[in-house]
Amino acid sequence: MxxxxxxxxxxxxxxxxxxxxxxxxxxxxxxxxxxxxxxxxxxxxxxxxxxSCRLRWTNYLRPDIKRGKFNLQEEQTIIQLHALLGNRWSAIATHLPKRTDNEIKNYWNTHLKKRLVKMGIDPVTHKPKNETPLSSSLGGLSKNAATLSHMAQWESARLEAEARLARESKLLLYQTKVSSSSSSHHHLNITSSSSGKQNTTLHVQRWMETFFDFFVYKQNNADHQQQHQLESPTSTVSFSEAKTEFVGSSSASTCLNMIKEAENDWISSTIHEFQGVEEGLTGLLLGGGDSLGRSFSADKNETAGETSGDCNNGYYEEDNKNYLDSIFSFVDPSPSDSTPLF
DNA sequence: AACTCCTGCAACCGCACTTTG
DNA sequence: CCAAAGTGCGGTTGCAGGAGT
Structure with missing residues (x-):
């Protein structure tokens, strides 16, 4: 409209x-x-x-905003999350305390994106721009890139769910508080809440079913080799179990909390795991005097190699390999580590 | 010193989604 | 159920200040 x-x-x-x-x-x-x-x-x-007032407040005046330069860990987190989520700045910002989506977006566009470009990596896909020579040298890269894409889709759906859960949880918490003032148990009596309100149980259930549809879609479309990669590496709750429990349970809040905890665990652990592979990535992207530091410090003198886009520079190639290895070693955990999210 | 070019960032724009009456 | 209001989000713009010539 x-x-x-x-x-x-x-x-x-x-x-x-x-x-x-x-x-x-x-x-x-x-x-x-x-x-x-x-x-x-x-x-x-x-x-x-x-x-205009809202923007000024949220992006500048809010007291809980951290201003100034991004530290190394923040830069890493942005790069890692961008590889998974793309330009979903608000989603990325939720994992960077005290930073606004606008600030992260600006920092990405003015600093980080350029670094990737200079490395010959497409900042949108996080894949080498000229994939042929690199993929042949790295072996199986395309497959991993496809996996990364799957992960991005998966995480995208997860984040939508997370946002929705946060809203639902707030509502549930509020309504639980209200109802618990006259009742000793916390079984949610949402259907009898104020007139005109949507039935929250059905609302959440609808989300679960939407999520389930997405899951089935993925199961039907992904090849079997990749299925385990669509699942959270850390969660111990299967989706079908969660769905059954949720639908069957009279305590929606318990189930919601369980799911939300699984969500948060997974997000935290993915970041943690990603940071676990920072060797190479940190030095690589943040230019701590290592190979990339040399590359960056010599940027202005190496534009010929850059513009040719052939990535023949030994530093670039090595850097790309490290960078992509870092990402893919996170994205492609060993099967034994993988347990279904839901 | 004067001018041009480049960079970084705050703010705006417009679309999409959610809430409300 | 619908339309309007409210809000969130991502892309883009415009300007200030620094760097280069």
């Missing part, structure tokens, strides 16, 4: 914020909270649209 931007109203200021405006916005939010963003500017005495 689309909406006309709220800033279309004439007379509203655009562009950089002054310190006076910042103060007004800060003072208002500290005292009243932001409430409705649309009505905030008028109440706060700002000649801005609500959207």
């Amino acid at each position: 689309g909406r006309s931007p709220c800033c279309d109203k004439m007379g509203l200021k655009k562009g950089p914020w002054t310190s006076e405006e910042d103060q007004k916005l800060l003072a208002y939010i500290e005292e009243h909270g932001h409430g409705s963003w649309r009505s905030l500017p008028e109440k706060a005495g700002l000649h801005r649209c609500g959207k």
Whole structure:
């Protein structure tokens, strides 16, 4: 459908914020909270649209924002998550405390993406731009790249589920609190909650079934060799078990917590595992005076090799190999390590 | 010193999704 | 159920400041 931007109203200021405006916005939010963003500017005495205020607050004024340079671990995390998630900045930002999606996006576009390009790696796919020579030298790379793509799809669906679960959990928690004030047990009585509200149990169940459909789709489409790679390396709960338990259980909150814990465990462990292969990757991408440091420091003198795109530079080739090995050693764990997520 | 080019980042834009009445 | 309002998100733009000539 689309909406006309709220800033279309004439007379509203655009562009950089002054310190006076910042103060007004800060003072208002500290005292009243932001409430409705649309009505905030008028109440706060700002000649801005609500959207502009929200952006200024979330990307700059919020007290829990860490500003300044990204450290090595943050850079690593961004690269690793981008390999899995692509340009899903908000999803990436959830795993980088105190950093905003906008800041991460900018940092990627201005720093990290360029590093990958200079290494001859496509920053979108995280594959070598000129795959033929490298893939032949690395062996089986295409297959691994396909696996990475599968993982990205899988993780994409997982993140959607995670976001949805977070919302549902909030609602469930709230409703549990309300109902528990008059009841000693926490079995959710969602269906009898306030009129007009959707039945949350059915809502979550619908999500589970959607997720299940996705899983079945994957099972039907992935070849058998790769199936184990679609599954979480760390989870101990099978999807069918979880689904059965969820549908059969009268305690939706227990099941939700179980699933959410599995989700969070997996995300944490993937990052941890990814960081476990930082040898090579760290030195490689962050230029700590190792091979890539040499490559980067000599960037300006090596544009010929770059523009030719042949990646014949020994450093580049070695670096690419290390980088891709690092990613794929994470993506392609040994079968014995793999247990189904659901 | 003056000019141009490049880089980094804050902010904007528009679409999509969710919530609300 | 529907339309409007509210919000989130990713892509893009414009400007300030630094580097190079």
